[in-house]
Amino acid sequence: MNDLTPPTHDERVANLKGMGHSRKRVEDARFTQGKGNYVDDVKLPGMLFGDFVRSPYAHARVVSIDTAAAMAVPGVLAVLTAKDLAPLNLHWMPTLAGDKQMVLADGKVLFQGQEVAYVVATDRYAAADGVEAVVVEYSELPVVTDPFKALEPGAPVLREDLAGQTSGAHGARRHHNHIFKWEVGDEAATDQAIGEAEVVAEEMVYYHRTHPCPLETCGCVASMxxxxxxxxxxxxFQAPHVVRTVASLLSGIEEHNIRVISPDIGGGFGNKVGVYPGYICSIVASIVTGKPVKWVEDRMENLMATAFARDYWMKGKISATKEGKITGLHCHVTADHGAFDACADPTKFPAGFMSICTGSYDIPVAYLGVDGVYTNKAPGGVSYRCSFRVTEAAYFIERMIEVLAIELNMDAAELRAKNFIRKDQFPYQSALGWEYDSGDYHTAWDKALKAVDYDGLRREQATRVEAFKRGETRKLLGIGLTHFTEIVGAGPIKNCDILGMGMFDSCEIRIHPTGSAIARLGTISQGQGHATTFAQILASEIGIPADSITIEEGDTDTAPYGLGTYGSRSTPVAGAAAAMAGRKIRAKAQMIAAYLLEVHDDDVEFDVDRFVVKGAPERFKTMKAIAYAAYNQAIPGVEPGLEAVSYYDPPNMTYPFGAYICVMEIDVDTGVHEIRQFYALDDCGTRINPMVIEGQVHGGLTEALAIAMGQEIAYDEIGNVKTGTLMDFFLPTAWETPHYTSDHTVTPSPHHPIGAKGVGESPNVGGVPAFSNAVHDAFRAFGLRQSHMPHDHWRIWRIAHDLGLHD
Amino acid sequence: MTKSIIKLTVNGENHEVLAEPRELLIHVLRERLNLTGPHIGCETTHCGACTVELNGKSVKSCTVFAVQANGAEITTIEGIAGPAGLHVLQQSFREHHGLQCGFCTPGMITRAWRLLKENPDPTEEDVRFGMAGNLCRCTGYQNIVKSILAAAAEINASREAAE
Structure with a gap:
């Protein structure tokens, strides 16, 4: 072999670094050298800094705000209050959920940490001084932080602005603190099935309030x-284009005069989907002062005020035959939305995709009802590393399965296998209205059980329980099982929109004359590695090496409109747009190749990185040669250039699934746990970059570990946030985080151009029930049915104590 | 507030800055010296995104006053790569997918750099314990640990080859 030897087919494939290749990330050269460009790194001449005065009370009237002393602080240039924003009609803003939210306190405050006034100063120290000097007089009002108490007849009226409104964005309101009731499924038929069943299990499953807490907090720089x-x-911004549209609608500035840029983002996990008062105030302050204004929240503000997640009280009933065949599922959720309904869900889904709560199981009849409730807690309800409320749904059904297994006195793995939707049932119509695209649950489940030697673990557990009872050990063994099914990739425009914008996504590609390319998409990476992986999709589709394709996102002046990155939608939607745009490029390239080779269009075929004459592979034109010809040859009937754009409206959502097993040792006397083994099998359809997938799985599992084992946003009875710093809000370190084993099966999505389903959120969705079920399972032999998360050491100790294991 | 002159040697360069006594080292580095590699994640010493090297020790620069650092030798992520190119740790983090969003990465690498100076041949447990002051929300640490162990092995191998 020498330099003149043409590369083999396999060498050409490898050279592309396309789909399936564990390509190293192109982002890393910058990030490892401290050359990222995050919002707090943006520095403009004359830039000012904004900072908020926030309410110390969870519910109070604002009697007066005195800004005189603040204005006298050196460096302070302005203090904005609701009175200043009212003439612009910006003292309230619409939420993504069809409600409205105060930008700055308008007469009262409704949660601790609420924005009351916005101080603008020459630097962040002066702004903080100004915040200290603003004098606000409050008159306290009764506080309600419990959604059940909030719905009692005599509960304090929280939203006086809604007085007399008996219906909201999602139908009737039956109480002054009631937001909506959303119902799916046939309740009468479900009640009948459950009423006639041989076995019924009932349980209240609480998924506590927590927070996405990306390492970088939220912030912006506005420059008018x-x-x-x-x-x-x-x-x-996880959705820069939507932010541009919202900013235009609110400010009256025409959309072409607004440029929104999401620079590098230091993690999002749903925290950065919403529109926050800081953005509005910074824009107004820049318009008022004529200077750029930066606002970056600190960690306490982040945990107290922007975008909590979960807080779902899920009351379940599940019925089955004596043999364990499930016959019905009933779920009622009391959803604590805080002071304003600022959930980030597609408009028609006020409880997101909670109706995926039938999970991986063939359940003939089901019902879901969700009551949204106002309380004196922060607004939000975002999807923290999950598609809209999918983690709540997965946790609910995976707990209900465990409880049913106890009721049936049956092994929980066997119960699952008995009820899985079979491979031959796909596409599967669920009782709550979804069409699952593809799956092979039994294969995944069997692989997982075998990988951990499930039967051996159960024998070990039984031996351990006997030893414990004999007083020979104080440690119990828990085996946490989960088989989850997600619904991601929102979504078809026909039923998914945000503020009226259909949830398509987009990709635009330009091939340069010398055969390299730039592609821009409507999404925005927050660590997912889009610059690496989208180039791989295009490399395989177009035949240009991924290393020769630049990916850009996040600048609304240059990128095509898209709905952004959350809900695992980048690969299912923008990834599909990339593939479709790539195919348009290829179609034109085929015409050019045929012209150059002097054959009919149909006589050439695509082969990795070139078009070859059918039956004569020695006659070919590489994509590089075709690209050059596109710019320098006058080809009859073909426009010059080689560009394409695709706006992709997915025909359905995708349904990734997985089987997770957690093996946990629990010290009964201290409540301390040790994760001995964690096995995660994911099926995300076609795999684009196995290295990136594995990284996503590790990260999502660690966020699940945090949520299940200690992380919460807790309030006391008068609405004080008890977990406002990283001292109290649990983020696992390398020390607490176990080693994970990841595995996979591949069941492509039949409707996605490349069969990919998305994976970023699976490990969080499946991880939380796996960890929690392990804790429950450890105590199953001693009578535990349900204990609410987070399972921190004290709460686990409490379980043992309440079961009499310390006697 | 009265400002004072603070002398710092950062990544081998001498600087004099005028700062208020309350000004934090991280703000001086980021705002006055334009070294935006170290990040601010919590402002309470928990997350480690602001980790820099101060007189041979890893510190969280969000809770060090700049005046406390007067006369100090400081290394930030911007000073880790040498004239010959990237440091082994920087290459190793890329090779083993030890980062995702990149926000914790400068602090992570700066801390790992010190860890390997103090313990050139760490076990996995040593690395997990030694890195416990630096939080990451994306990676689940498994690949960070792998990156650091691989870098240690590579540094040791090249040292042995040189000897």
């Missing part, structure tokens, strides 16, 4: 250029 009338807004 009064000379050309253009507003530029840098920010930690």
């Amino acid at each position: 250029d009064k000379i050309n009338g253009k507003l530029t807004l840098w920010g930690t």
